Amino acid sequence: MCLRHCPTFHLKNLCTCRLIANTCGSPVRLALAVLSLLLFLSPGLGCSKTDTDMPVATYGVLDLTGWDMPRDGPIAINGQWEFSWDRLLSPEDFSPSVTPPEPSGFMTLPGVWKGHQLHGLPLPGHGQASFRLRLLPQPGEHQLALRIVAVNAAYRLWAGGKLIAESGVVGNTAEAETPLRSLVLARFESRAAPIDLVLQVSNHAFHRGGVQNAIMLGLPD
Secondary structure (H helix, E strand, C coil), X not given: CCEEECCCCCCCCXXXXXXXXXXXXXXXXXXXXXXXXHHHHCHHHCCCCCHHHCCCEECCEEECCCCCHHHHCCEECCEEEEEEECCCCCHHHHCCCCCCCCCCEEEEECEECCCXXXXXXXXXXXXXXXXXXXXXXXXXXXXXXXEXXXXXXXXXXXXXXXXXXXXXXXXXXXXXXXXXXXXXXXXXXXXXXXXXXXXXXEECCCCCCEECCCCEEECCC
């Protein structure tokens, strides 16, 4: 496996970083290597309670008010995210001054959209979509961090209206897209108010598009 890392990588401070596979490495091995590295090196995003104890998102909302990060550890933000097929939406599309777009439905993440049923028909592997999840955090002010691994094929992620992570260039055609499977660690603030995550994903390069690995939420250090 050939890996190279960005020179500004500081795990303790949780700067945004990327581990990128050279052409001599496989995507599967990249994902496994990245997950192993983070489990050993990142205490804030390491071990936690078992999956059966974790809250799961339902209908686009994940209630974390009863989840104590210092005590319970990191959590996979799995479950039902709002799903908008063939649209690349941003936080501006959900601002109070506009009528929010009607989602296509809900999709369980981690997952891929290939084969996902929409209006009675399975979706193709290529295309673009937006996902949205509302986090209900614990009371008080906290620094939090997200770990995003190898999304097919490019994405942008906002938290509370701020762009906190991106990989490659999202596009609605193969020509407009720059695919990049990577590891990104991103920090953001929680001030007890609900936090909306908006995720754009496009895939015109791989067989299946979507979020194949769980997005982890934890403490920065």
